[in-house]
Amino acid sequence: MTAIPAGQDVTGTKQLAAWRARVGPPVEQLATDLWSIPVPIPDSPLRYVSSYVFAAGGGLVLLDPGWNADESWQALLDGLRTLGAGTADVRGVLVSHMHFDHSGLAGRLRAASGAWVAMHPADHEVLSRPYRRDPELAVKHAVAFLQSLGAPAAEAASAVGPAERHAIYTSTALPDRHLTDGEVADVPGRQLRAVHTPGHTPGHLCFADETSRRLFSGDHILPRITPNISVLDDNGAGDGALSDYLNSLAKVRDLDVAEVLPAHEWRFRGLADRADDIAAHHERRLAELLGVISAQPDSVPWALAGELTWSRPWDQYSGGMRISAVTETAAHVQELVRRGLVAASGGQVQTYRARQADPASAAGSLR
Secondary structure, eight states: OOOOOTTOEEOOHHHHHHHHHTSOOOOEEEETTEEEEEEEOTTOTTOEEEEEEEEETTEEEEEOOOOOSHHHHHHHHHHHHHTTOOGGGEEEEEOSOSOHHHHTTHHHHHHHHOOEEEEOHHHHHHHTSGGGTOHHHHHHHHHHHHHHTTOOHHHHHHHHOOGGGTTTGGGOOOOSEEOOTTOBOSOTTOOEEEEEOTTSSTTOEEEEETTTTEEEEETTSOSSSOOOOOOOTTSOSSSOHHHHHHHHHHHHHTSOOSEEEESSSOOEEOHHHHHHHHHHHHHHHHHHHHHHHHHSOSBOHHHHGGGSOOSSOGGGOOHHHHHHHHHHHHHHHHHHHHTTSEEEEESSSEEEEESSSOGGGGGGGGO
C-alpha cells in the first residue's frame, strides 16, 4: 500500500484510492468554480497530470493542460464535457513550467480555442533556444552535454537516442503572455498570484489562490515523491538548480495555505511538514554523495550516479531515466561545491574531490 508521509492529511481521497488501485482518478468538482481533470501521460510512472479548470469571466482558464498525445487530448475533451463545456469555452491556459507533461497540449488547445498561453519568461527563454526547436540540434546538444558530465560518446548517444524521439518536445508551444513573481493571473473572480519557484525548471511557477487559501504547486511540492532537480545547461547563471530549489522550498513553506493542489498524485494538507521532508531528503542525498566522492575521488557525475541509492537497481536505468539520474546527481555535486565541501578540477569535463578526507567530519556543513 502507498505510504503517506507523516504529518500529511490527504484531501484528495479519490485520487489516492485510484492511485492505489492503479486506475485513473475521476474528474472532480473542488468548488463551485474549480475542477480537476486527470490527463494521462502515456507510458509514465506518473500516470497523469491534474489539469485544474477555473470558471472565469464567463469562460474557463486551465492550469497545465497535459501531455500532447491523442489519448491525453481526448481525456481533456471528455473532462471538459463533464463540466458541460468544450474548447470554445477556454479563454486562457496557465503553464506551471515548460515540461511536456504540463505544457504539451497548450498549443493544441490554443489552436482549437484561440486562448492565450502564459508561463514564466525564464522557461520561455529556454524553450526559444534553437536546439529546443530542432530535433537534430536537440540530439547533438544533449549528447555533448552528457559528455561534459563524463559520459563516453557512445553511451551518451545511446542514452539520448535518435532525433525522432525528440521531435515531439521541439513542438512545445511558446507562450504569448508572461507571468512573473507576484503577478496576479488573468483569472477573473480570483486573486491567483504567481509565485516563482525555480529549481525543477528555471521558470517554475506555483499559484497561490489568496481567496480560497489553496496553493497550486505544479511539480514544486508533491505529496509522495520529490521532483527531479537537475543540472542543465539551460539553468543559466546562479548558484545552481538545487540551491534554487531549496530556496524556493523555504519561500513557500510558511505561506498561509489550507490545501496543496499538486500536478501529480493527490491533494493534501501539511505544506510546511512536506517542505521540511523534501529538504531533509536532499540533505541526506548530499551526505550520501559526499561519502561516495570521498571514497572515489576524481570521479565524474556519469560515474557517481551509479554509486548512489535509487528506487531500482542501476542497471535498470537507461535512456531518459539514466539522463535524469545523472543530471540530478550533477546538481547535488554542484551544491556540494557551492558549500565548499567538494572541489572541482579539469576543463570541459570536470572531476570532483572531497575537501576533507572524512565525510563525517563535514556533516555539520551540510546544513
